[in-house]
Structures are given as C-alpha cells and as structure tokens.
Amino acid sequence: MGHNFLSDAKTIPMLLLFYFSIVNLLNLAYADPPYRFCSNKSLYAAHSPFENNLQTLMSYLASNASVSKQYHAYAGNDPDIVYAQYMCYNYITNENCRACIDAASRDIMQLCPNKRDATVWEELCQLRFSNKIFIGKLDFSGNISLYNRKAMENSVQFVPVLNENFCNLSKKAAFDPVQNMYATGKLALPDLDTLYALGQCTTDLSSHDCNTCLQVAIQNILSFWFIGRGARLLSRNCYFRYEFYAFFESATLSETQKGKEWTILKIALCTSIPTVALAFLTASCIIYFRRIRRKETDEEKNHLSFFQELRKSRGSTFAEENLYPIENLMLFDQILDKFS
Numbered sequence: 001m002g003h004n005f006l007s008d009a010k011t012i013p014m015l016l017l018f019y020f021s022i023v024n025l026l027n028l029a030y031a032d033p034p035y036r037f038c039s040n041k042s043l044y045a046a047h048s049p050f051e052n053n054l055q056t057l058m059s060y061l062a063s064n065a066s067v068s069k070q071y072h073a074y075a076g077n078d079p080d081i082v083y084a085q086y087m088c089y090n091y092i093t094n095e096n097c098r099a100c101i102d103a104a105s106r107d108i109m110q111l112c113p114n115k116r117d118a119t120v121w122e123e124l125c126q127l128r129f130s131n132k133i134f135i136g137k138l139d140f141s142g143n144i145s146l147y148n149r150k151a152m153e154n155s156v157q158f159v160p161v162l163n164e165n166f167c168n169l170s171k172k173a174a175f176d177p178v179q180n181m182y183a184t185g186k187l188a189l190p191d192l193d194t195l196y197a198l199g200q201c202t203t204d205l206s207s208h209d210c211n212t213c214l215q216v217a218i219q220n221i222l223s224f225w226f227i228g229r230g231a232r233l234l235s236r237n238c239y240f241r242y243e244f245y246a247f248f249e250s251a252t253l254s255e256t257q258k259g260k261e262w263t264i265l266k267i268a269l270c271t272s273i274p275t276v277a278l279a280f281l282t283a284s285c286i287i288y289f290r291r292i293r294r295k296e297t298d299e300e301k302n303h304l305s306f307f308q309e310l311r312k313s314r315g316s317t318f319a320e321e322n323l324y325p326i327e328n329l330m331l332f333d334q335i336l337d338k339f340s
Contacts, residue, residue, distance in 0.1 A: 034104065035121040035234055037142030038112035042131060049080040050116065054129060057084045058105035061127070065101035066094050070203050072135055084129040087202050089239060090182045091248035092124045100125035121234040128236055138209040139236045145220050148230030148243075155227035158189055166197060166218045166242070173199045174211035181210050184248050196249075197242040205237055213238035 044050040053076035061084055064071050069092075072085035086104065088097035104120050104127035112118035116131040119142055128134070152158065165187050173183035181201040188194050199217075201210035217233035217240040230243040241247070 033121065033123050034107045034111065035144050036108070036111045037119045037144075037236070038115045039117035039130075039141075040115070042116040043114045044116050044131075046114070049076065050082065050131065052076075053080055053082045054084075054109075057082050057129065058109065061086050062098065062102040062105050065125075066098040069094070069097055072202075072204060074133075079131075082129055082131060083133050083135065084127070085135065085202060085204070086125060086127045087200070087239070088125040089198070089200060089248075091184075091198070096124060101127060119236050126234070126236075126239065134236075136204045136206070138205065138213060140213075140216060142236060143217070143220065144234040145224065146232045146234070147221075147224065147226055148228035150229040152227045152229050153192060158192075159222055159227065161187075161189070162195075162242075163218065163222055166199075166222075166240075167215065169197055169199050170211055170214035170218060170240075173201060173214060174207045181205070186246075193244045194246075195242055195244055196246050197240075198248050199238070199240050201238040210238065214240055 044054075057073060057075040060073065060075075061071060064073075065086065065088065069088040069090055070086065072083070074081055074083045076082055086101050088100060092100070100122050104122050104125055107122070108118050108120040108127055108129070111120060117129070119126065119128040121144070165185065169183050169185045172185075173179050173181055176183070181203050182199070184196070184198045186194050186196050199214045201213055205213065213235055217235055217238060220233055221231045221240070221242075230241075232241040233239070
C-alpha cells in the first residue's frame, strides 16, 4: 500500500502556519511603539465621507488634548459616522498630552489604513476610533502585554503579594470617586527596590467595568511565565503598569531612556521565542518524515517477505499445479532481486 501524499500536503503547511502565526503574534506584541490593533471586519474607501469625517475628528481631538487628558466625540452621520476616544496617562502634562495625541492621530491613519476600527498606544497615551459606538462598553480585544527584559528576583514568592496589592490599587481607581478612574501606589518588597504601580481607565466606563478591566490586566501580567522588573498591559479601556522606579513621579526622566529599556526586552523575546518555535517546527518535520520513511521501510519488508515465500514455493506448488506460466515466475525473481 502506497503512502498518502495528500496527507503530507496538508500536514506540512499546517506546521508552517503554526510557526508563522507565532512570529506574527510576537511582531505585534513586541514591536517598537506605537503599538496597534487594526480590525479587518470593515474597510472604508479612499476619499469617502467616512475618511473625511475621520480626518476631521482626528484633528479636533488633537487640538482638544491640550486642555483635557481624556475625551470622546463623534463626527458625521450613518452610515459614515465615526466615534473616537483618547486617553492620556494622568501623570503627564497637558502639553505632552497634545503632542502625544497629535502623533497618535497620524500613526493610526498610517498603521491602520482604510480600517473602520483601530486603536494605537503611544508611550504616554492611546487613541481609538470605530464606525460602531463603543463608549461605555468594555472590550478586551487587542490587549497587548509588555515586559521588562530583566526578570524580577524571587518572583514566585512575590506573586501573591503583588496580586493583592495590585487588586487593591484596581479597586481604588475604580470605586473611589476622588480618584476619577486613576490610582497609583508603591510597595516595598524585601531585598528589592520599591515597586511603583499605576492603573487608569477611560472615564466612560462604569466603576464595575473599570475594576474588571484592570483585574484582567493584572492577571494577564502575573500569569505570564516571565515576571519582569516592569510590565504594562495595554487595553482599549484601561492601562496598567508597574516599574521599580517612580515613572509617574519623575517628569524629568528621559522617555528615550525608558524606550531603550523596553526595546531591548522586545528584541530579546522576539529572537528567543521564535527560535524555540523554529526548533519545534524543525523537530516536528524530522519526526514526521522519519515516520514516513519507517512506514515505507516496513512496507518494503512486507513485499520482500511475500516474494521470498513465493520463491520457496515456486518449485512445488506453482510448478506442480501449473497455475503460472514460467515467464511470470522469472518476473517475480527480478522483482525480488530488486528488493534484495
């Protein structure tokens, strides 16, 4: 029985698809900022009313960012209406907020061309637009986790403490009306520097949804196999971050220095994890083709055994009963010699 090569044609592309899917995911999660989420569900045409409304709205939000850290608005009418929202992180100045949203409004058009639903996260702010109304609705799609390249020492023993304190911070941001969906905190860990954490939600959320968004962010960070000396969770509705330096208190800290720290992490993860995936793919292919070769060898052995038995019986059964002409017996000999 021959090998089913149609099965090969399906299996090999599946292995390749697995590898490249991992690489694409990592490219999305660990590329340099700005980070993006572009939905492919709906597209708009160039120079369409939707695009005009979008450009008008982006310009308006950028100008408004100098006086407000958060804002949402819409432009146009159905079916070309555009809803948009931005959030600057509360510890930055209004001037930096405007500069960030101005950059985000340009980046989102370039990174998500012709998309009717998109989000970008800059270093200090985030911006979102959609053709569907999303104000006040919790949405976890497109969440991105980022980790510092340095591992936290003895991280396993600190996870319960971090989880408790982060959850308390989440509740403070969500349920304390004075906080206005924003809270910071610090935690002294034994034999480590002081840890600083921040949680912030878009103010259109309910208190319950804000707490849910931050709790999910915390669990996404702490359930990862690697606990870094810093991490961020980028969500459409909230933002959570912790570091071992007072990132929300030091306005003079160079954003370039912080960017370098995170860039090295992303390069390290992007090169190591795809390497593991490639090793897995290679090993899978080797095992797969060895199995094919072993199966083909077994089939050859079965054929050889058959013809050997046939040769042994040729002088008696076949000759006496005259069931096969002599030329067929010679053909069997040739086939047997070929397999030997």
